[in-house]
Amino acid sequence: MFARPTMYIPSILATAVCFSSVVFASCGKNVHNDLHKTFGAILPLTGPVASYGERARKGIDLAVKDLAAAGTSPITVVYEDDQDKTALAVAAFQKLVDVQKAPAILGSASSGVTMALAGVANQRKVVVLSPIASSPELTTKGGPFFFRVAPADDAQAESMAKWLLADGHKKIAVLYMATTWGQSLFDAVGRHITTGGGTIVASDSIQVGETDFRTQIEKFKQSGADAFYIATHGKEGGTFVKQARELGVTVPLYGADVWSSPEFVAVGGGATEGCKLIAPAKPSGPAFDAFSKHYQQVYNEAPDVYAANAYDATMVLAQTLAAGAKSGEAIRASLAAMKPYAGVSGPLSFDAHGDVVGRGFDRFEIKSGKVAEIPR
Numbered sequence: 001m002f003a004r005p006t007m008y009i010p011s012i013l014a015t016a017v018c019f020s021s022v023v024f025a026s027c028g029k030n031v032h033n034d035l036h037k038t039f040g041a042i043l044p045l046t047g048p049v050a051s052y053g054e055r056a057r058k059g060i061d062l063a064v065k066d067l068a069a070a071g072t073s074p075i076t077v078v079y080e081d082d083q084d085k086t087a088l089a090v091a092a093f094q095k096l097v098d099v100q101k102a103p104a105i106l107g108s109a110s111s112g113v114t115m116a117l118a119g120v121a122n123q124r125k126v127v128v129l130s131p132i133a134s135s136p137e138l139t140t141k142g143g144p145f146f147f148r149v150a151p152a153d154d155a156q157a158e159s160m161a162k163w164l165l166a167d168g169h170k171k172i173a174v175l176y177m178a179t180t181w182g183q184s185l186f187d188a189v190g191r192h193i194t195t196g197g198g199t200i201v202a203s204d205s206i207q208v209g210e211t212d213f214r215t216q217i218e219k220f221k222q223s224g225a226d227a228f229y230i231a232t233h234g235k236e237g238g239t240f241v242k243q244a245r246e247l248g249v250t251v252p253l254y255g256a257d258v259w260s261s262p263e264f265v266a267v268g269g270g271a272t273e274g275c276k277l278i279a280p281a282k283p284s285g286p287a288f289d290a291f292s293k294h295y296q297q298v299y300n301e302a303p304d305v306y307a308a309n310a311y312d313a314t315m316v317l318a319q320t321l322a323a324g325a326k327s328g329e330a331i332r333a334s335l336a337a338m339k340p341y342a343g344v345s346g347p348l349s350f351d352a353h354g355d356v357v358g359r360g361f362d363r364f365e366i367k368s369g370k371v372a373e374i375p376r
Helices: 009-016 050-069 086-097 112-125 137-141 154-167 181-195 212-221 233-246 262-272 284-301 306-323 326-336
Strands: 039-041 075-081 106-108 127-130 146-148 171-177 199-206 227-231 252-255 275-282 340-344 346-348 363-367 370-373
Touching: 009 050, 009 326, 039 050, 039 252, 039 306, 050 106, 050 284, 050 306, 050 340, 075 086, 075 199, 075 306, 086 106, 086 171, 106 112, 106 212, 106 262, 112 137, 112 154, 127 284, 127 326, 137 306, 146 363, 154 181, 154 252, 154 275, 171 181, 171 212, 171 363, 181 227, 212 233, 212 326, 233 252, 275 306, 284 306, 306 326, 306 340, 340 370
Parallel strands: 039 075, 039 106, 106 127, 127 146, 171 199, 171 227, 227 252, 252 275
Antiparallel strands: 275 363, 340 346, 363 370
8 A cells, every 4th residue: 555645746746737827727726627537548567568567657646646636627547458468558549538538548668569559549539648668660650649758769779889889899799679669779779880880790589578598699609799789678688688697698788778677687686787778867856856755755666767757748648638638639739839848757848750859868787786877
């Protein structure tokens, strides 16, 4: 059972969401009940990337509680578990739109699932706002009803390539997930490494849920690679590094943002020590600090960037309601024209493709079983 929220509202919502004509009719007064809306949230609450869905859910729930505690019109969020499966996500979308009449959906986590949601969302004119999905393909294929709070992975790929080359690695072996996210990240990393003077000397793809990587490890060892780059989910990544070290791999191991998930260290154990990864930059500043303190009081754990993203995504949807948007088309127009929102994850606005503006990635390393930011 979670603890009851403290009176966090004045310190953050007063600055982040207490808009005299946006979320509140006036601070301290309830807005009219006709602003009540039900949104949907389609997230992987079970399955291989459940930790991402769970952290997003906590951020969404906290935003809903904070809006209610601040005296705003109540917002209901109905959850559906996509288990990181496209078919389940699409079925959940149809249910939320047809039964709950949701004009906007928060979700999902993986880019492939989110791509499928964006497809049906554009057909039904319902907004999909993702706090996590990052594939560059969503920039060009997401369509006008797709928005996201996480930065696109081409920036991650460029940052990783520059890091590998700066560390003196010219011959890179790459293992990647055979998903929209994994393929696009592999393509982008390879392009940036080649442009920078390096070479991809070996590569292979894997399926979600694979547990034996000895064949790929031996292939990479024989390739003469001086570093491995592994773009996999946390469980698969943890298993890979554990098996790699058991098979005598001594070259540095670099990973994608999903290695920041708890599953990576939980599965890989001590073998993950020293592994390097690129992940979305951690929010900073007074708003995030206050949010972090509040989040820890409620959930007894520190928030990550995705929890903060999900919190802000919920808040900007509330902002569109208070501005009078009630349909998917009106919410889309409101988000597209939105001035930078002072969120706990940082200033938030969207470009013409629905991509978040101004968000980037930082370097991290596993130290003593934790993901530690590397100072620049």
